[in-house]
Amino acid sequence: MxxxxxxxxxxxxxxxxxxxxxxxxxxxxxxxxxxxxxxxxxxxxxxxxxxxxxxxxxxPFDSGGSSAVLRNEFSMPAVGDIRNRLMSLADDSVLGNPEIYDFFTHRLDKTATQQELRNELKELSEGHHPLILAVPYPMRKLIQSSMISIKNHISDSFDLRGASLGNLVLTAGYLDNGRQLAPVIYLFSKLAEVRGIVRPIAxxxxxxxxxxxxxxxxxxxxxxxxxxxxxxxxxxxxxxxxxxxxxxxxxxxxxxxxxxxxxxxxxxxxxxxxxxxxxxxxxxxxxxxxxxxxxxxxxxxxxxxxxxxxxxxxxxxxxxxxxxxxxxxxxxxxxxxxxxxxxxxxxxxxxxxxxxxxxxxxxxxxxxxxxxxxxxxxxxxxxxxxxxxxxxxxxxx
Missing domain, CATH: 3.40.50.10680 (CofD-like domains)
Structure with missing residues (x-):
């Protein structure tokens, strides 16, 4: 003792x-x-x-779960822990933030077929999915743009089972901003009323x-x-x-x-x-x-x-x-x-x-x-x- x-x-x-x-x-x-x-x-x-x-x-060194699938696909830092912390610091008293939280923390079905998941991703990118319809503007528009982007970025062999929607959004922002995380983190921090500063150590x-x-x-x-x-x-x-x-x-x-x-x-x-x-x-x-x-x-x-x-x-x-x-x-x-x-x-x-x-x-x-x-x-x-x-x-x- x-x-x-x-x-x-x-x-x-x-x-x-x-x-x-x-x-x-x-x-x-x-x-x-x-x-x-x-x-x-x-x-x-x-x-x-x-x-x-x-x-x-x-x-940004996580190598498990859906972060591993994204890292293998795009040779990028892990974003799962960043997404988790952004949502933990988001002010849920702000209008629309509970819906944003629900979207960011949602994971695609691990038991669905790849075709079913591709169809769901298409529904998300077109703005018809219930999770995205619940999010108010302007965040809905930004999330939909991210879904379009990630849909275009992923390869035919990309495994969507268990994918975190929040991780997909951050990945799209990373790829669309010169492979930098800071711009997309800053943007989502502002839109989701994140009450703190979140950054990867590198x-x-x-x-x-x-x-x-x-x-x-x-x-x-x-x-x-x-x-x-x-x-x-x-x-x-x-x-x-x-x-x-x-x-x-x-x-x-x-x-x-x-x-x-x-x-x-x-x-x-x-x-x-x-x-x-x-x-x-x-x-x-x-x-x-x-x-x-x-x-x-x-x-x-x-x-x-x-x-x-x-x-x-x-x-x-x-x-x-x-x-x-x-x-x-x-x-x-x-x-x-x-x-x-x-x-x-x-x-x-x-x-x-x-x-x-x-x-x-x-x-x-x-x-x-x-x-x-x-x-x-x-x-x-x-x-x-x-x-x-x-x-x-x-x-x-």
């Missing part, structure tokens, strides 16, 4: 600060999340009550690869997460960006100046719970991320998983922290200090929820403070309660 020393006592939640944000979310803080997948879905849906300025840098087609303690190499995010295959039973030793699913050759990527600027604008940076390697650490792999974080003068907070992440087999809590610090400092380990990239760790008050021990001497030496709080409620167990976590993060800004 971990022995955790609380090295910082703060007033969390801060009711006055939270109420101020709630009454004027348009002026709320710029909390930046490095994430991917669905772990932050509830956090995102809740946080728009308090701020419309959160920043979400998402991994406009890249690389794949995630890991080496394991038994010397095996695994390439492909979907093979790492344990969601589409059996979970890894061996400890992950290293992670990198690979050339393709067929080649483990390292790929060097750098973030854009705009992404660096988004990091520099943050008022709090959060490395949240979720898939530790394929979501959080994956976002730190491109060059320039650690340097940009180090340049940003704001609190940097780590929210460890509570023993529910299959990617952390064999890892203690201390090893999670050490791995996180290694990747945060890798741009320039000789000049980037721990204080530049990590200041706080927020833990549940029940230390038995975490694997292994935590090195309190290391935390003290590195100047990392620990905030302990009841993060898990009866309703959220065994996961962290999104509303509780958000109140803490907002209080720390």
């Amino acid at each position: 971990p022995t955790i020393v609380i090295t910082r006592r703060v007033s969390v939640p801060d009711p006055q600060k939270i109420e101020r944000y709630r009454t004027a979310p348009q002026n709320g803080p710029r909390i930046l999340f490095f994430s991917g997948g669905t772990a932050l879905q509830n956090v995102s849906r809740d946080i728009i009550k308090y701020t419309h300025n959160s920043i979400h840098l998402i991994t 406009n890249a087609t690389a794949q995630l690869a890991v080496s394991l303690a038994d010397n095996r190499t695994v390439i492909g995010q979907h093979l790492i997460t344990g969601k589409e295959t059996a979970p890894l039973s061996t400890k992950i030793k290293n992670i990198w960006l690979a050339e393709s699913q067929e080649s483990p050759k390292h790929v060097s990527l750098s973030i854009s100046s705009r992404t660096s600027a988004l990091i520099n604008e943050a008022e709090l940076i959060c490395y949240p719970m979720g898939s530790f390697y394929s979501s959080v650490i994956a976002n730190l792999l491109p060059q320039g991320v650690g340097t940009s974080i180090a340049q940003t003068k704001c609190p940097k907070v780590f929210i460890p998983n509570t023993g529910t992440d299959v990617e952390l087999v064999g890892h203690t809590l201390s090893e999670q922290i050490e791995t996180l610090l290694f990747h945060l400092k890798k741009d320039n380990a000789s000049t980037i200090t721990t204080n530049d990239v990590l200041n706080l760790i927020v833990l549940d008050s029940d230390s038995t929820r975490y694997n292994g021990s935590i090195n309190n001497d290391m935390l003290s030496r590195e100047g990392i403070s620990v905030v302990s709080y009841d993060l898990i409620t009866n309703q959220s167990s065994p996961y962290i309660d999104a509303a509780v976590l958000n109140r803490i993060l907002l209080s720390l800004c």
Whole structure:
């Protein structure tokens, strides 16, 4: 059982600060999340009550589900997690947004024939499908144009079974905007009243690869997460960006100046719970991320998983922290200090929820403070309660 020393006592939640944000979310803080997948879905849906300025840098390295079909067809970044986050941040009180949400989250029938699905895509592109008819203008016109575009782009062999309509829309925008995601994300953010900024960490087609303690190499995010295959039973030793699913050759990527600027604008940076390697650490792999974080003068907070992440087999809590610090400092380990990239760790008050021990001497030496709080409620167990976590993060800004 971990022995955790609380090295910082703060007033969390801060009711006055939270109420101020709630009454004027348009002026709320710029909390930046490095994430991917669905772990932050509830956090995102809740946080728009308090701020419309959160920043979400998402991994584009997903290699499973309908994203894999699109990536194989068009050699493009994954858009599924981006679509998921856009919809989580969309204001569902705005007229037409529930219908937009229904459209973006709809998946084509996995059991239908390809001809049936082609006919449905034709119905969508012609604007006759009930899902598209429910969407008000001008969003309906834009979605219909996207359906026409993707219908013209896909090959005869493209498998439409289980395809996400939202992913198809974003893919069409990507292909029609010079293979750039930012323009289509910006446009749909405006039309769907997305209360935050969503961007891929890089406009890249690389794949995630890991080496394991038994010397095996695994390439492909979907093979790492344990969601589409059996979970890894061996400890992950290293992670990198690979050339393709067929080649483990390292790929060097750098973030854009705009992404660096988004990091520099943050008022709090959060490395949240979720898939530790394929979501959080994956976002730190491109060059320039650690340097940009180090340049940003704001609190940097780590929210460890509570023993529910299959990617952390064999890892203690201390090893999670050490791995996180290694990747945060890798741009320039000789000049980037721990204080530049990590200041706080927020833990549940029940230390038995975490694997292994935590090195309190290391935390003290590195100047990392620990905030302990009841993060898990009866309703959220065994996961962290999104509303509780958000109140803490907002209080720390």
